[in-house]
Amino acid sequence: MTAKLTHRKPETDxxxxxxVATIISMLASQLSGPKPxxxxxxxxxxxxxxxxxxxxxxxxxxxxxxxxxxxxxxxREDVAGRVGIAQLYGEHGR
Numbered sequence: 001m002t003a004k005l006t007h008r009k010p011e012t013d014x015x016x017x018x019x020v021a022t023i024i025s026m027l028a029s030q031l032s033g034p035k036p037x038x039x040x041x042x043x044x045x046x047x048x049x050x051x052x053x054x055x056x057x058x059x060x061x062x063x064x065x066x067x068x069x070x071x072x073x074x075x076r077e078d079v080a081g082r083v084g085i086a087q088l089y090g091e092h093g094r
Contacts, residue, residue, distance in 0.1 A: 013050070013051070016046075016051060016054075017051070017054050020044065020051070020054050020055055020058055021054075021058050023040070023042055023044075024058040024059060024061075024062050024064065024083075025058075025062055027039055027042070027062075027064065027082065027083070028062040028063065028064055031064075031078055031079070036078060039078075039082065040082070041081070041082040041083070042082070042083055042084070043083075043084040043085070043086050044083075044084070044085050044086070045085075045086045045087075045088050046085065046086075046087070046088060047088040052085055055083075055085060056073060059073075059079075059083065060073075063076075064076055064079045064083070065079065
């Protein structure tokens, strides 16, 4: 995959979202493969709620997490500790 610098927020967001989808899909594939203990771990850094929603949607779509009866998101046991979300500060207005 070739990285491309973008100067417009919508393009940057779309690129980030594609990367999230690719990484989470790869994690799901690795966990169901012959050596799940070698599956990647990732921390997604973001400052916006839409990106967090995208990460959650991809986790659910790939079967790595689901919502319980209370609506609370639960990661699969083999995913816990492999996926994190870090809040970035200083991006207001960008």
